Amino acid sequence: MGKYGLVLHGGAGAILRHEMTPDLDAAFRQKLSEAVNAGHTIIEQGGAALDAVTASIIILEDSPLFNAGKGAVLNAAGVCELDASIMNGRTLEAGAVAGLHHIKNPIHLARDVMEKSAHIMMAGSGAEKFAEGLGYDLMPESYFQTDFRRAQLLRAKELENVGAGATTSTGRVTFSTIDDNALIAQFKWGTVGCVALDQAGNLAAGTSTGGMTNKKFGRIGDSPIIGAGTYADNATCAVSATGWGEFFIRASVARDIAARMEYQGKGVVEAAAAALAKVREMGGSGGVIAIDAQGQISMEFNSPGMYRACQLAGQTARVALYGDETRR
Amino acid sequence: MGKYGLVLHGGAGAILRHEMTPDLDAAFRQKLSEAVNAGHTIIEQGGAALDAVTASIIILEDSPLFNAGKGAVLNAAGVCELDASIMNGRTLEAGAVAGLHHIKNPIHLARDVMEKSAHIMMAGSGAEKFAEGLGYDLMPESYFQTDFRRAQLLRAKELENVGAGATTSTGRVTFSTIDDNALIAQFKWGTVGCVALDQAGNLAAGTSTGGMTNKKFGRIGDSPIIGAGTYADNATCAVSATGWGEFFIRASVARDIAARMEYQGKGVVEAAAAALAKVREMGGSGGVIAIDAQGQISMEFNSPGMYRACQLAGQTARVALYGDETRR
Numbered sequence: 001m002g003k004y005g006l007v008l009h010g011g012a013g014a015i016l017r018h019e020m021t022p023d024l025d026a027a028f029r030q031k032l033s034e035a036v037n038a039g040h041t042i043i044e045q046g047g048a049a050l051d052a053v054t055a056s057i058i059i060l061e062d063s064p065l066f067n068a069g070k071g072a073v074l075n076a077a078g079v080c081e082l083d084a085s086i087m088n089g090r091t092l093e094a095g096a097v098a099g100l101h102h103i104k105n106p107i108h109l110a111r112d113v114m115e116k117s118a119h120i121m122m123a124g125s126g127a128e129k130f131a132e133g134l135g136y137d138l139m140p141e142s143y144f145q146t147d148f149r150r151a152q153l154l155r156a157k158e159l160e161n162v163g164a165g166a167t168t169s170t171g172r173v174t175f176s177t178i179d180d181n182a183l184i185a186q187f188k189w190g191t192v193g194c195v196a197l198d199q200a201g202n203l204a205a206g207t208s209t210g211g212m213t214n215k216k217f218g219r220i221g222d223s224p225i226i227g228a229g230t231y232a233d234n235a236t237c238a239v240s241a242t243g244w245g246e247f248f249i250r251a252s253v254a255r256d257i258a259a260r261m262e263y264q265g266k267g268v269v270e271a272a273a274a275a276l277a278k279v280r281e282m283g284g285s286g287g288v289i290a291i292d293a294q295g296q297i298s299m300e301f302n303s304p305g306m307y308r309a310c311q312l313a314g315q316t317a318r319v320a321l322y323g324d325e326t327r328r
Numbered sequence: 329m330g331k332y333g334l335v336l337h338g339g340a341g342a343i344l345r346h347e348m349t350p351d352l353d354a355a356f357r358q359k360l361s362e363a364v365n366a367g368h369t370i371i372e373q374g375g376a377a378l379d380a381v382t383a384s385i386i387i388l389e390d391s392p393l394f395n396a397g398k399g400a401v402l403n404a405a406g407v408c409e410l411d412a413s414i415m416n417g418r419t420l421e422a423g424a425v426a427g428l429h430h431i432k433n434p435i436h437l438a439r440d441v442m443e444k445s446a447h448i449m450m451a452g453s454g455a456e457k458f459a460e461g462l463g464y465d466l467m468p469e470s471y472f473q474t475d476f477r478r479a480q481l482l483r484a485k486e487l488e489n490v491g492a493g494a495t496t497s498t499g500r501v502t503f504s505t506i507d508d509n510a511l512i513a514q515f516k517w518g519t520v521g522c523v524a525l526d527q528a529g530n531l532a533a534g535t536s537t538g539g540m541t542n543k544k545f546g547r548i549g550d551s552p553i554i555g556a557g558t559y560a561d562n563a564t565c566a567v568s569a570t571g572w573g574e575f576f577i578r579a580s581v582a583r584d585i586a587a588r589m590e591y592q593g594k595g596v597v598e599a600a601a602a603a604l605a606k607v608r609e610m611g612g613s614g615g616v617i618a619i620d621a622q623g624q625i626s627m628e629f630n631s632p633g634m635y636r637a638c639q640l641a642g643q644t645a646r647v648a649l650y651g652d653e654t655r656r
Contacts, residue, residue: 092578092610098548099451119547120577123427124452126546218454219447220426227555227580249448250420252555255580256587263591282420 072210193240243286400538521568571614
């Protein structure tokens, strides 16, 4: 049997067991399982890594559980602002979109930028005009918004106004409590991503996100940045990152993992660990998923948890949420 | 004497001797000389690489000769859309802006994003709101526009409408003539950038551009992408790129040069040449400037020419435009 496989993440962050209800735990696992299964089935049947990555991410974008597509976090203006990118490891072609308000599946538009334009990256209303020209339906902003994200935005604004240690309508706020740390982590994280190796030996990677809760000033994080949040090269590996995006941009994390493999001869596990160690040194945290052309995978993170799932040729799918579960 | 120095570019492209008038040749050399002198003087007097890079780029942004700030190319809507990025090699801090319409010096705002926000990248009207909050004057769009760029846009639209080989009001168009190639190259290129090493051993890099003539859909090129158009790390080098941005993003050119130095032990000249060779293999062209912590520099390009200038400690400034002049 050929080597092939698929890995996905639904965001890094402070997802601790005691914060999770059994129902929510089950819902996350079910959706991750559905997404990994959809992508893996495509590859198992001889389909392309790029199609598998797209299919898996669309399932996560359509679920309100994750910070991408429907259910993405709200920006300071109270609306979703979506970014995504995708890369083809066979051709080194890539596509990215940033600052979308009306596109149901940003990963699909990123792929169309890659395949149907001469560009790599399009932003804002320009990107949506490109989508309209391709026949995309523009969704109302309300489609993306959920009550949970509205509550989260209110809380973020409250914290912003009072600062750490001050008193708010919901009581004393201190960033040193686990609950607030977890909440703050959730403000920043929850990006989804997928990497895959198909039976033809081709790699692909994709990432999709709503960015940070309460974000202002058209902030763009690492998810739509080729080389930071996403990279794929058949010669090395496919990578999707999640975490504190600013650090992932400064360290060019996705490209750095590929570079350590290409120039130092490291394996994907060691390369991913080294790149994340650099992020931690710089003061950042988060995680990555990666797969190489031999089907070796990494699900590395230095946050307390990372929603993740993987399925390799001839194996059953594995789904994990917390730091004390499998990373391989 | 300590090792220090500064290198800048005013864009790669098909700048051939026979297309240049003596006056224009002199004007380019004079402005490049002024810019390199401004930055070098700061470093010579003990100032920071970051201040030198900012000062040099502002001179090029303010000049209508270059595709950055005033005199930037026009997008499909007939207005300038400006991108820039900057990186501090000492701290690996970075700042970037994209899709600006009203900021006189985008490199200055990129630096403020780096130094006065928690983010790396801001886009569009959000970035301009951030600028307003800092007291920036918003310039009218007319400030940036020049007759030359208006003519170039008309020509680009004409070429777009008719395609290669068709007949236009200005005669038969074929992309195989040098003139048209040069014109097309000018549509894409002309980005400015600067890298510097100061007497304290700190590196910095910055890049500023108007992107591509007639660009649509909020296209973002490599210039505001940390790792693609700009990178700086005291451990390796500072890089600014210019050229066909899509290829520079796909190859993560700026980060790749640093990675080849860090992981393969290459010198800056060899690393820059190898990274550009990869761009050429992929079908792209352009150039880079780079300086390492020992004051070694590279001014490498695979386009017919690259506006460039450099000055190293104790040496006179060198300014060059064409492919047959110095690259070191």
